[in-house]
Amino acid sequence: MALLELISITKSYGKPEKKTLVLDNLNFSVSEGEMLAVMGKSGSGKTTLLNIIAGIDYQDTGEYIFDNQSVKLRRTSDGVRFRRNKIGVIVQHFALINDYTVYENVEMGLWESKLSRRERRTRTIETLEKLEISGLVNQYPPELSGGEKQRTAIGRAVVARPLLILADEPTGSLDKQTEDSIMDIFKDMNQSGSTMIIITHDEDVASRCTRTIKLEKR
Template identity: 40%
Template sequence: MIEIKDLHKSYKTGGSSLHVLKGINFSVAEGELVSIMGSSGSGKSTLLNILGMLDEADEGTYTLDGVPIKNLNETVAARYRNKFLGFIFQSFNLISYKSALDNVALPLYYQGVKRKERMESAMNYLEKVGLKDWSSHLPNELSGGQKQRVAIARALASDPKVLLADEPTGALDSKTSYEVMDLIQEINEEGRTILIVTHEHDIAQMTKRIVNLKDGVIIDDTLVDQVKAQQYV
């Protein structure tokens, strides 16, 4: 599903250059649930931005579902993101003046889906994450866990090939974090490919594979015995 080969990325900082990714080789098969770990400055956010087509590597190749991702203008990159990827963020990134239903339906609007169809689909996804009865509520009327469930429903609405989750439990307490991870595990068991960037070891243990980054290189890539979040919910 994802194939990264010899990926390098540097940034200009004043008169010097900061080499952030130093030859990353990394692949993810369809249906995997992978966590990417690393301290601040390890390169994990840069890698996620490249995977999410929000940034582009200086060297190396990135292939997503058989499609080479390179030299994309913003229009094509936006189209590919909408086609291939669903995003889940630590800060939820919900539109404050739109209801939960409208937030979930938004990716379908950009895909040109007719209003009646996208609202029906959005309601189905809200039901999937247990928030059908909260569909008319604004984000400020929802708890942190509910906001993240709306964000997950929105990420799923466009039926993406891959979900990219950037610290999805970072703004949540432990109990709510495990509830969110239980939902993510459930979605993965249905066959969805999911990558999670996290600094929390207990969250990483709830995935099936942990990739550790340090100073722009992968220092460890290990299959793990997955801890089921359900036992803590």
């Protein structure tokens, strides 16, 4: 079954007299349980696409259907409500909160959930263990390596067990070994039921996904 569908999506940026068309009549769907790689040159619109799927940005024309419902968002707070407990996002440059510890950064992913404090704690600890960063709970992001920051960002995105996980170049600046272990974690999450969309420039990462789509630069 399709988890999401994009129908004739277009998106441009800039003033009406000087518009840059980024997505031109884009059509595709993603089935439940897929692990989709999105590739394409820098500037081809990968992050733009991810932002539309996440409800962070909106298309100009066309229809976006998520979980059988047409997504119509007008403001930031609509997006927050739309994502709540359904979509976890790992953004391009982590966006960790430097004043929060690793534990607090991961637990943040549950702020919108209805779990009790005790359940939040259990869930956060489970996630930290799975990502092998339990030893870092009291450290702050500036004290972490790139791979550790990435695991923390992943923890925050997955702790609520969303239907869909979106990751924007999650292995961008990591060495091969760290990249492999992050991909193992993603495979694991995919096999336990999360649909995944991973933006990547890396053929090895794409080859570990179940399908690849390529965006063309306009």
